[in-house]
């Protein structure tokens with residue numbers, strides 16, 4: 001194959017799906033898909049050479065973009081015992097003030113931050129659909145289109161998952177007044193997906209569906225929505241919040257006699273298309289049954305810590321062959337490496353062991369976690385973003401070997417130092433999405449402009465009544 005210098009990158013060390021390889025040439029086509037990965041080769045004349053170890057870009061499998069502007073604003077005691085639910089009340093007050101313009105500005109900056117922190121694609125779990133009083137916008141797709149535009153401007157890959165939200169609790173409790181912006185009928189949701197399809201296709205985005213949770217979507221609606229989505233696209237991803245909170249588990253048992261995951265597996269066609277977001281509170285039987293469906297567990301370690309959700313039992317999930325990826329969810333933290341660090345540390349703290357998520361095949365814990373999270377994240381995204389292999393998108397990350405935490409270390413130790421030792425300063429050098437360079441020297445070209453627009457949008461949102 002003739003070398004096209006603008007569609008290739010040579011790296012002395014690269015993390016391929018089977019592990020670290022030496023002297024690797026990656027080549028991609030005009031659509032940004034990898035067409036050749038050659039290890040143990042000499043750098044061809046004219047090929048750009050990566051200045052550090054080459055990693056696959058990380059898919060971010062769970063995001064509520066507007067919540068980025070809310071980070072840091074709930075870290076004070078309101079009730080004598082604050083919880084997820086008291087946080088949610090504050091979050092709803094913030095959501096009530098979002099406008100199409102502020103959402104686009106917040107999401108654009110968030111996506112720039114994601115790219116600068118190692119994420120090359122995002123699954124946007126999008127539930128604020130309507131105007132402040134719940135009236136649909138003149139163009140009913142206004143807020144969804146704002147998110148697609150933000151992703152396109154920043155240059156991040158996107159799986160847009162419009163959220164179906166209909167009730168405020170199990171047993172079809174009517175929605176609360178502060179949920180009016182989220183509510184759509186099932187038919188209306190399916191029309192929205194059809195309306196969005198051309199815009200999504202034009203930018204290589206994938207459309208899926210997110211039934212918000214079992215408390216927000218009654219059984220009939222869940223069945224009809226999944227069926228309707230499948231008729232539109234039999235491969236479209238389906239994401240659902242499940243078993244995040246013990247209160248939700250108790251309410252589900254009171255309603256149905258079953259726990260949420262147990263109920264879902266018995267009443268919905270859960271398979272590889274599904275992403276079970278959080279799935280924090282499962283019995284050993286639920287771990288086994290859910291893992292065997294092939295669904296991805298969507299773990300959001302820093303948000304789950306921030307909200308006091310609980311700890312996912314990853315070793316048990318892996319024991320049953322479970323697949324997983326990471327999401328930044330509420331965006332209290334936007335950094336792929338920190339999510340991996342928090343995930344491993346939560347396991348260490350609860351088990352009083354070290355290097356819990358390493359495996360016999362891959363003893364280096366940062367390497368093992370990165371490969372699994374990229375593969376699971378790609379599955380959840382429903383996009384070809386599963387690593388440095390032929391047919392996958394050229395989503396590439398090069399670590400910054402000039403960073404003090406990494407300098408002069410061997411390549412696999414650099415990834416460990418990036419995940420466990422770069423102490424919240426980015427050790428990321430450059431990043432490509434679909435073969436297009438979006439970050440160089442750790443910075444995105446829109447960094448300053450997007451940050452400024454974000455701060456203005458946040459201030460306006462806080463001030464709005």
Ligand SMILES: [Zn+2]
Nearest residue numbers: 064125241329
């Ligand atoms: Zn969420």
